[in-house]
Amino acid sequence: xxxxxxxxxxxxxxxxxxxxxxxxxxxxxxxxxxxxxxxxxxxxxxxxxxxxxxxxxxxxxxxxxxxxxxxxxxxxxxxxxxxxxxxxxxxxxxxxxxxxxxxxxxxxxxxxxxxxxxxxxxxxxxxxxxxxxxxxxxxxxxxxxxxxxxxxxxxxxxxxxxxxxxxxxxxxxxxxxxxxxxxxxxxxxxxxxxxxxxxxxxxxxxxxxxxxxxxxxxxxxxxxxxxxxxxxxxxxxxxxxxxxxxxxxxxxxxxxxxxxxxxxxxxxxxxxxxxxxxxxxxxxxxxxxxxxxxxxxxxxxxxxxxxxxxxxxxxx
Amino acid sequence: xxxxxxxxxxxxxxxxxxxxxxxxxxxxxxxxxxxxxxxxxxxxxxxxxxxxxxxxxxxxxxxxxxxxxxxxxxxxxxxxxxxxxxxxxxxxxxxxxxxxxxxxxxxxxxxxxxxxxxxxxxxxxxxxxxxxxxxxxxxxxxxxxxxxxxxxxxxxxxxxxxxxxxxxxxxxxxxxxxxxxxxxxxxxxxxxxxxxxxxxxxxxxxxxxxxxxxxxxxxxxxxxxxxxxxxxxxxxxxxxxxxxxxxxxxxxxxxxxxxxxxxxxxxxxxxxxxx
Numbered sequence: 001x002x003x004x005x006x007x008x009x010x011x012x013x014x015x016x017x018x019x020x021x022x023x024x025x026x027x028x029x030x031x032x033x034x035x036x037x038x039x040x041x042x043x044x045x046x047x048x049x050x051x052x053x054x055x056x057x058x059x060x061x062x063x064x065x066x067x068x069x070x071x072x073x074x075x076x077x078x079x080x081x082x083x084x085x086x087x088x089x090x091x092x093x094x095x096x097x098x099x100x101x102x103x104x105x106x107x108x109x110x111x112x113x114x115x116x117x118x119x120x121x122x123x124x125x126x127x128x129x130x131x132x133x134x135x136x137x138x139x140x141x142x143x144x145x146x147x148x149x150x151x152x153x154x155x156x157x158x159x160x161x162x163x164x165x166x167x168x169x170x171x172x173x174x175x176x177x178x179x180x181x182x183x184x185x186x187x188x189x190x191x192x193x194x195x196x197x198x199x200x201x202x203x204x205x206x207x208x209x210x211x212x213x214x215x216x217x218x219x220x221x222x223x224x225x226x227x228x229x230x231x232x233x234x235x236x237x238x239x240x241x242x243x244x245x246x247x248x249x250x251x252x253x254x255x256x257x258x259x260x261x262x263x264x265x266x267x268x269x270x271x272x273x274x275x276x277x278x279x280x281x282x283x284x285x286x287x288x289x290x291x292x293x294x295x296x297x298x299x300x301x302x303x304x305x306x307x308x309x310x311x312x313x314x315x316x
Numbered sequence: 317x318x319x320x321x322x323x324x325x326x327x328x329x330x331x332x333x334x335x336x337x338x339x340x341x342x343x344x345x346x347x348x349x350x351x352x353x354x355x356x357x358x359x360x361x362x363x364x365x366x367x368x369x370x371x372x373x374x375x376x377x378x379x380x381x382x383x384x385x386x387x388x389x390x391x392x393x394x395x396x397x398x399x400x401x402x403x404x405x406x407x408x409x410x411x412x413x414x415x416x417x418x419x420x421x422x423x424x425x426x427x428x429x430x431x432x433x434x435x436x437x438x439x440x441x442x443x444x445x446x447x448x449x450x451x452x453x454x455x456x457x458x459x460x461x462x463x464x465x466x467x468x469x470x471x472x473x474x475x476x477x478x479x480x481x482x483x484x485x486x487x488x489x490x491x492x493x494x495x496x497x498x499x500x501x502x503x504x505x506x507x508x509x510x511x512x513x514x515x516x517x518x519x520x521x522x523x524x525x526x527x528x529x530x531x532x533x534x535x536x537x538x539x540x541x542x543x544x545x546x547x548x549x550x551x552x553x554x555x556x557x558x559x560x561x562x563x564x565x566x567x568x569x570x571x572x573x574x575x576x577x578x579x580x581x582x583x584x585x586x587x588x589x590x591x
Binding site: 011013020046049052053054055056074075077078080082084087088089090091092093094098101102103105106107108110134150 | 319320323324326327328330331334335338339413414415417418419420421422423424425580583584585586588589
């Protein structure tokens with residue numbers, strides 16, 4: 001059964017001057033965990049907002065479990081659990097329980113049934129100790145758990161998770177990721193569409209991934225199929241202190257593409273070449289003039305390499 | 317479905333009480349301020365008249381009790397705050413909180429949030445009026461016909477329908493105007509000037525008197541003072557009821573139309589979550 005069907009979706013802003021989503025077509029099956037991967041501004045959030053009836057598209061058609069999002073918006077909203085990015089999607093002055101009770105009422109849950117469901121969600125999300133704590137006193141990760149509990153209250157068929165681990169520390173990110181994969185997809189059989197710009201997250205979680213770039217879906221396949229699109233099985237990876245001039249490496253004969261990841265004063269270069277061993281000496285010689293080499297080796301392509309290879313854009 | 321919507325309206329009301337009470341000093345202020353607000357007008361009236369009873373006011377409206385006259389006018393006008401500020405700011409507040417997109421993704425029509433806020437604001441205003449009446453009565457004593465309470469409540473109810481329509485319009489306009497308080501301020505000012513709150517309608521210039529006849533608050537304030545203290549009015553009570561129903565119908569229709577148009581506009585422009 002098809003959960004999400006998007007046909008030729010287009011959404012522009014500022015009287016057509018900014019094209020956010022440009023003719024996107026997409027089909028997601030029931031039970032699938034689909035990831036939209038792309039840099040900031042690629043159109044991922046706009047697509048999610050169109051799906052959740054928060055934006056009216058300029059053109060195209062969206063159906064959620066067979067319901068048209070424009071004509072049957074109330075039905076569609078009943079089927080969706082939405083977690084948008086940012087911390088301020090809850091009432092900070094209310095406790096965890098009061099937040100959930102309010103949202104339960106909006107989703108048609110009341111009385112004993114609502115109470116039971118709220119307590120269940122508090123337990124599932126490991127929030128029992130924080131039940132009566134105001135949201136303003138919780139950590140970012142805890143707030144994200146409350147947001148997930150809120151989205152699950154009405155037991156929706158489809159979960160739209162917009163950057164669910166954005167701003168979380170690595171430990172909390174792992175907890176949320178595990179919950180999405182193990183609990184939501186495997187155990188509760190939910191259909192999940194998540195957006196992220198963390199390629200490790202998409203690689204770890206998703207059955208299929210859509211690369212989104214400049215409002216378009218550049219590629220859509222399983223992570224393994226996507227990685228096969230890189231023509232070489234091995235890449236040359238060099239770690240160094242300092243910031244090298246990328247063009248020095250690109251000019252070397254045999255270098256096809258270079259991905260440069262900079263984190264503080266550390267740089268990682270991932271170089272595509274049909275003969276990585278053959279170019280190694282030249283690359284190191286040029287880099288040594290500008291930076292201190294920390295390490296180098298051969299590695300397999302990641303989704304980020306594929307993304308750059310297919311779109312010419314970096315994810316970060 | 318109706319139970320679902322009513323539950324959501326009640327949840328909205330409860331949520332607002334809880335958020336307000338989390339700012340305790342401001343919550344207490346909201347109940348004291350109306351007393352402080354009305355006192356200067358009462359004292360000014362007493363000073364001008366030189367006591368409680370004004371022969372001139374009695375000649376103009378049929379009752380000379382300046383204190384009861386002013387207090388009743390301000391009490392009824394308190395409900396204008398419900399529309400202009402309470403309801404009018406309901407969605408704007410959600411934009412500030414950052415919750416508007418989350419609540420708009422829920423399966424209830426969007427007017428439910430405004431209805432919830434209207435319920436809350438009306439209850440809050442009712443509480444404020446109660447305290448206002450008690451305090452002023454203890455300080456100055458207010459005299460009114462108890463037999464007029466029920467018909468007065470009926471008129472307040474009818475007036476509120478029109479004010480809710482205005483509130484819905486202001487709530488929607490606040491979504492697109494960054495300085496949305498100007499809309500509330502302008503509407504509140506115009507209605508406050510032309511409504512005979514602390515003065516008889518006859519003292520207004522002719523053109524303002526004509527405008528006043530199109531304000532639901534005019535029929536509300538005058539009608540209620542008619543029932544409670546025998547003020548002479550330029551209309552019959554069936555006429556007032558008819559006019560209030562008509563204003564209610566027009567303003568609610570207008571408010572819903574504006575609300576739907578703006579809801580559509582912000583979802584087209586992508587500015588729903590902007591503040």
